[in-house]
Amino acid sequence: MPTKHFLQLKDFSRADFEYLFERTRWIKDRFKRYEIYQPLRDRTLAMVFEKASTRTRVSFEAGINQLGGIAINLNRGDTQLSRGEPIEDVARVISRMVDGVMIRTFEQVIIERFAANSRVPVINGLTNEYHPCQILADVYTYIEHRGSMEGKTVAWIGDSNNVCSTWLQAASIFGFNVHVSTPPGYEVDPNRAGVGELNHMRSFPDPVDACRGADLVTTDVWTSMGFETESAERRRNFEHWRVDRAMMAAAKPDAVFMHCLPVHRGEEVEAEVIDGPQSVVGDEAENRLHVQKALLEYLVCGPISQ
Numbered sequence: 001m002p003t004k005h006f007l008q009l010k011d012f013s014r015a016d017f018e019y020l021f022e023r024t025r026w027i028k029d030r031f032k033r034y035e036i037y038q039p040l041r042d043r044t045l046a047m048v049f050e051k052a053s054t055r056t057r058v059s060f061e062a063g064i065n066q067l068g069g070i071a072i073n074l075n076r077g078d079t080q081l082s083r084g085e086p087i088e089d090v091a092r093v094i095s096r097m098v099d100g101v102m103i104r105t106f107e108q109v110i111i112e113r114f115a116a117n118s119r120v121p122v123i124n125g126l127t128n129e130y131h132p133c134q135i136l137a138d139v140y141t142y143i144e145h146r147g148s149m150e151g152k153t154v155a156w157i158g159d160s161n162n163v164c165s166t167w168l169q170a171a172s173i174f175g176f177n178v179h180v181s182t183p184p185g186y187e188v189d190p191n192r193a194g195v196g197e198l199n200h201m202r203s204f205p206d207p208v209d210a211c212r213g214a215d216l217v218t219t220d221v222w223t224s225m226g227f228e229t230e231s232a233e234r235r236r237n238f239e240h241w242r243v244d245r246a247m248m249a250a251a252k253p254d255a256v257f258m259h260c261l262p263v264h265r266g267e268e269v270e271a272e273v274i275d276g277p278q279s280v281v282g283d284e285a286e287n288r289l290h291v292q293k294a295l296l297e298y299l300v301c302g303p304i305s306q
Ligand code: CP
Pocket: 052, 053, 054, 055, 056, 057, 126, 134, 260, 261, 262
C-alpha cells in the first residue's frame, strides 16, 4: 500500500472525511469525559515549523501526547535545512526514525518533495498555497453547530490566500457554494487554488453582496505569513473588506462567523463580530485538536472500527 499523505484537502475523498468526522466525534467525546485513549503509544511525530505557530503547534503536540505518542519539534534554524541540506535527504532520514511528519513551510512544492521521499505519512500544517488541517476543523465545526454543509453558502471576504483556496477545494468535496469578495488585484487564481473548475464559486465586487444569504461568513488576515513587505499597501487596499455587523446582518439570521486566528481586530473583522454571538472561533480553534487526532490515528493506524 502506498503511504497516504494529507498535503491538500483534495488528497482525501468525501468518504475519507466522513470517516474522519465520525472518529473525531468519538475521540472528542472520550476526551471530554477524561477517558484515556492511546492508539499511538510509542509512536513519534516530527513537527517541522519554518513559520510561526500557536494553534498548529499546540494542537499537534497535545494531540500526539494524548494519543500516547510523542512529538519532536523542529523550528526553523534547528535543522540542517536552514544550512541547505536537500529536502529529499531530510525526508529520507527523518522518515526512517518517526511514524509521521507534520510540516509548516513556504511553497507547496517543498512539502510535495518531502512527501515523495518519505516512508511515513506527511501532513500539511500550512503552506503558502493551502491549510487543509484548518478547513478540516472548520467543516467539522460547522457540522457540529448547524449540520451538513451540502447546499450551504460560505462567504469568504478578503484575501484569496491559502485558507480561501482550501475552502474552494472543500466546496467541491462537500457540495457547498463559496461567495468570494476580494479587492481588485487579489482575485482567486484557480490554478493556485488547485481547483480546475470554479463551479462552486461566485465572485462579488461588494463584500456585503457576497454575504447575502450566507450560512457561514469567514475571513483571514489581510497579510499572510511570508507577505509582510506588502503590509502597508494591503492595509490600504483591503480597507472595505473588513467583516462588520452590516455584512453579518446581510447573511442568514443563523449564520456563523469563523476565523482561523490569529486575528487583527479592527482590520479584517470588527471586534463586535469576532467577539459577538454568531462567532464560533473558540470551538473552531479547539476542534483543530480533535480532528487532527482523528487524522493522526487514520494515517498511522488505518481505519478503525469501534
Ligand atoms: N490557524 C492557525 O493555523 O494558527 P497558528 O498559525 O497559530 O498555528
